[in-house]
Amino acid sequence: MIWVCYSASHKEETYMTTAYKLCLIGVFFLVLNSCANPINRVTYQRYYQAGFVAEQEGQYELAKMNYYRALVNVRMGNLEPQRHAAAAYSYGRMLGILCDHKNAELMLTEALKYDKETSGPTHMALFELALLKYDREEYAEAVSYFGQAIPIVDKEEFIGTDPGQFVAYFTLYARALQEIGRAEEGKSFSIRAEELAKKYPDAKPRAGLTPYMKNCAKPDSSGDAVAPTSKRSDSQPKEQ
Numbered sequence: 001m002i003w004v005c006y007s008a009s010h011k012e013e014t015y016m017t018t019a020y021k022l023c024l025i026g027v028f029f030l031v032l033n034s035c036a037n038p039i040n041r042v043t044y045q046r047y048y049q050a051g052f053v054a055e056q057e058g059q060y061e062l063a064k065m066n067y068y069r070a071l072v073n074v075r076m077g078n079l080e081p082q083r084h085a086a087a088a089y090s091y092g093r094m095l096g097i098l099c100d101h102k103n104a105e106l107m108l109t110e111a112l113k114y115d116k117e118t119s120g121p122t123h124m125a126l127f128e129l130a131l132l133k134y135d136r137e138e139y140a141e142a143v144s145y146f147g148q149a150i151p152i153v154d155k156e157e158f159i160g161t162d163p164g165q166f167v168a169y170f171t172l173y174a175r176a177l178q179e180i181g182r183a184e185e186g187k188s189f190s191i192r193a194e195e196l197a198k199k200y201p202d203a204k205p206r207a208g209l210t211p212y213m214k215n216c217a218k219p220d221s222s223g224d225a226v227a228p229t230s231k232r233s234d235s236q237p238k239e240q
Contacts, residue, residue: 040077044070044087051090064094085114089125096132099216104132123152127169128210134172135212139179146173159196164203167196 051066071087073079092107112125130145150169153159159166170193177186197203 037077037079040073041079041083044073044077044079044083047073048087048090051094055090055094060094060097064091064098067091067094081114081118082120085111085118085120085125088114089128092125093128093210096128096212097210097215101132101136101212101216104212105129108132123149126152130169130176131172131210132212134176137179139176142176143173143180143182146176162203162206163196163200165205165207167193167200167203168205168209170196 047066047070051063051070054060054063054066067087067090071084071091074084074087088107089111092104092111095101095107096104108125108129112122112129114120115122115125126145126149130142130149133139133142133145146169150173170189174186174189174193177183177189
């Protein structure tokens, strides 16, 4: 593009040719698109904050709409990949809560991609994908995601900040392993969940676990819809 403009500018020194003007316009938009747009950044922040507030109030449709608009501004404004990851992650979670599980998985995977590229908190998207797959009873995939996420944060400095969350993760990982015939592997995580629950008896997940199937009907063996269910309504370790 720049070479073409340079060549055109030397065709006629007395005035700018039409071709040169067009090239300058093209370069202007190329530069504009390659830089983060401050207007989109401000708009992104406004919509993301609105989405967060709506989510905290349980207004998931409104949260989804605002997170989606935040994501649109990330893309239009060519904003930082960290913001792209945050918007895709939050939008994906709302899609999942509202039973659009296919697109939820796409968005969470997109968030994971950007976190990987920037050495971001990849465990967040991995845990959400694990919960989504667990709730859909796709246990082999849930095991895969739990297996990737847990080693990243399996450290005392992480566990101690939110022990209730890890009690839930260890418990669900153990159950998913059991569901695919790997109960022996799951025992160690069941034991860890029990020990952690004893050490922090009043601990609950601070942010809660995303309810991917709480409001979603699933088909029975005949293909007819049945009442919404979730096999992790109690994520605490079972009494032995």
